[in-house]
Amino acid sequence: MYKFKFADIGEGIHEGKLLKWMFEEGDKVKDGDTLFLVETDKVNAEIPSPVDGVVSKLLAEEGDTIHVGDVVIEIDDGGENENTKEDKKEEKETTKTETVDEGKDMAGVVGALEVGEDVIDSSDEKDQKEDSNSKKKILATPVARKLAKDLGIDINTLTGSGANGRVMKDDIYKASDKEKSNKKEDNIKDTKKESDNKSYKSNIDIPEIKIDGEVERVKVSKMRKTIAENMILSKSVIPHATSMDDFDVTELVKLRKEQKMIAEKQDIKLTYMPFVIKAVTLALKEYPVLNASYDMENEEIVYKKYYNIGIAVDTPEGLMVPVVKDADKKGILEISKEMNDLIERSQDRKISLDDLRGGTFSITNYGAVGSSYGVPVIKYPEAAIIGIGRITKKPVVIDGEIVIRDLVPISLSIDHRIVDGADAGRFLNKVKEFLQDPMLLLLS
Known part of the structure; x- marks a missing residue:
């Protein structure tokens, strides 16, 4: 019997919501078959079976919250119960150790030996003095080490x-239980590291919401809860300041129209965003403090020293920010192809955790939903975020004459602890320079 435990599927994820079972009790499964779909605070993940066998027992129901290390399904693989095998192996190794220790007095010249999966390195008095500040060797079986890793x-x-x-x-189980208990008792954690919604509420006298009519209550999803916590963290830790401007992108509109046909021949949908990503990346190289963190x-x-640009994506479940990695090393069409793939997988909830990590600067395009200006919130711990509004034709004065030009509203929010207003202005002017003369992007 194989007792399948919900394992750690990525950094920072300790629990998930079981969305759907793919098998019922009595069904046959094969190694690699998807057992169930789980919703975490970042992605939906398909959890595969590690063995062939027959589903013996489902230990969680759809909608339940499961934690890393929890046994969620038992699979009859024709073998011994996995936990029993682990216990016997550990007991056997421990017995070996204890037997040797008990025979210490009879060990004679050789002395007592440690028997088990881990070996204690030999040392002399000199080594002990040199290593007095080193970490002591922890004795544990591979099974125990894996269990500790699974439970975090x-x-x-x-x-x-x-x-x-x-x-x-x-x-390990006792330590895990203690950690869970401590988490429940914690009130406010150091804002240098994180701030969550519960701790936020505990410090603010929030009046009770009075309801005077018919309502519908919907449980907050894990993703929405994570978005809320990240927004609170960002606004409570980072002092925001925002600059706004209008960019004349008439030449960019012409260039994109000309290159759109070329991109379509390569099966690439060319939007304005890849040009913005390239312009931002080049500007970050000249003003590196906006590609930093505090x-x-x-x-x-x-x-x-790397340039990973996050793109805010509107999905049915909420906002996600997949990351275009090493944007400085890619051309416009390559960025466009990668960005379109990230957006599609984000909206389908098929994005991987690796695609959501490692951003150094973010861009949000509220113009895609018809908005002009906004005050974007910085994605912690980044130093800045730029917001792109809707491109519209407006009259402007050039050389004393009124002409119609394509203008786009731009908003830049900065972490005012490390980015001064002057640097923000210079950065925006550099981005404007690239977008007003897009040939500079192609020649860079």
């Missing part, structure tokens, strides 16, 4: 209850 427990912080301080599975703990500005 740092095994090096545990004191083992087994022979010679060996960390047992019970020690490390409050060490009181340092972290300048990033």
